[in-house]
Amino acid sequence: MKKILLLGSGELGKELTISLKRIGCNVIACDAYENAPAMQVSDKNEVFNMLDKEKLSEVINKHKPDFIVPEVEAIETNVLIDAEQNGYNVIPSAKAVNLTMNRDRIRDRAKHLGLKTANFAYAESEEELILEANKIGTKVAVKPVMSSSGKGQSYANSADELKVSWKFALEGMRGNRKRVIVEEFIDFDYEITLLTILEKSGKVTFCNPIGHFQQRGDYQYSWQPADCLHDVIKKAQEAARKMVLDLGGSGIFGVEFFIDKKGEVIFSELSPRPHDTGMVTMFTQNFSQFDIHARVLLGMPLPEIKLNQSGASHVILAEENASGDYIIEGLGEALEDKNVDYRIFGKPFLKSYRRMGVVLAPSLEQAKLAAKKIFVKAV
């Protein structure tokens, strides 16, 4: 039985663990808090701060896994580079995990490979942020170089707004680098995630593009297939292929693009693992993004990926400023539409706007209607 050390035990890790368990793996789920979603379905777990270098090395040496599989960005990735050099398999590769942990590294890489991106610069102080934003000369997006799910992210149009953005970014920042990326605001027509599969042999395969809608920098709903022109899909595939081949290894990647009104495909960011917007594949595809990641990381042959039906996912969120214990009501009502399905993640407590589950349905309209019937209530 292959032993998997899963670094990060949220909802994506939970579904990946289920896929791995189904094909005979032993999973040790890690995260900073007890009873995290993936820990509820794994063989063993470890609770520790994955940004702690010594602790992370200790856990790797204790379990000696066949595969180290990161599920979040907040990991001391230098430890993974050392582990790979010492013969461990890091998924998809230590390089991919290291470059994507910080927005600046992966963005620089995309630029180096000639991908089209929004104009961007970096800033390490409020003054520098104002200076760089003025050079860009449009409304800008400001994001900490290390954060996820929209944390610390805002838009600004003036010096006063930039000052607020700088403060907000500092509060939402993970890790210890006071650095933000400031980028041209793209007034896109729509945005997509292109799930891109890289096999060890270097073969690259794509799932149907996923359209998604974000609020507060966080995903609200997604649908597959996104209605893209053939030319848009081709351009996105070409860019995604370049990126994953450069990063190397094996696994599934979520590659995010903005599509503007002229049909230009603009690279936004990439995650070297299943993507939150890709939860819709649990409903639409014969093999979900989790099943695919599980097989490909083990070096197994990739099955034929088919879109069984169109579908949509819609998040079930906690309210703003929620905390503590909770109950979820209205699930039965949501299932009155006989084509609706859902997943509850089992997170042990609420946080402001925390993602607690997802509704799956054949159309966006049905997903939205069902999600409206579901309430997460603090008790």
Ligand SMILES: Nc1ncnc2c1ncn2[C@@H]1O[C@H](COP(=O)(O)OP(=O)(O)OP(=O)(O)O)[C@@H](O)[C@H]1O
């Ligand atoms: N330059 C931009 N122009 C317009 N919208 C943007 C820009 N940058 C980000 N956004 C919006 O914010 C969303 C989140 O941004 P991004 O993917 O960079 O952040 P994130 O925190 O990594 O999110 P996640 O981890 O959930 O993918 C984007 O999907 C997009 O909707």
Ligand SMILES: [Mg+2]
């Ligand atoms: Mg994103």
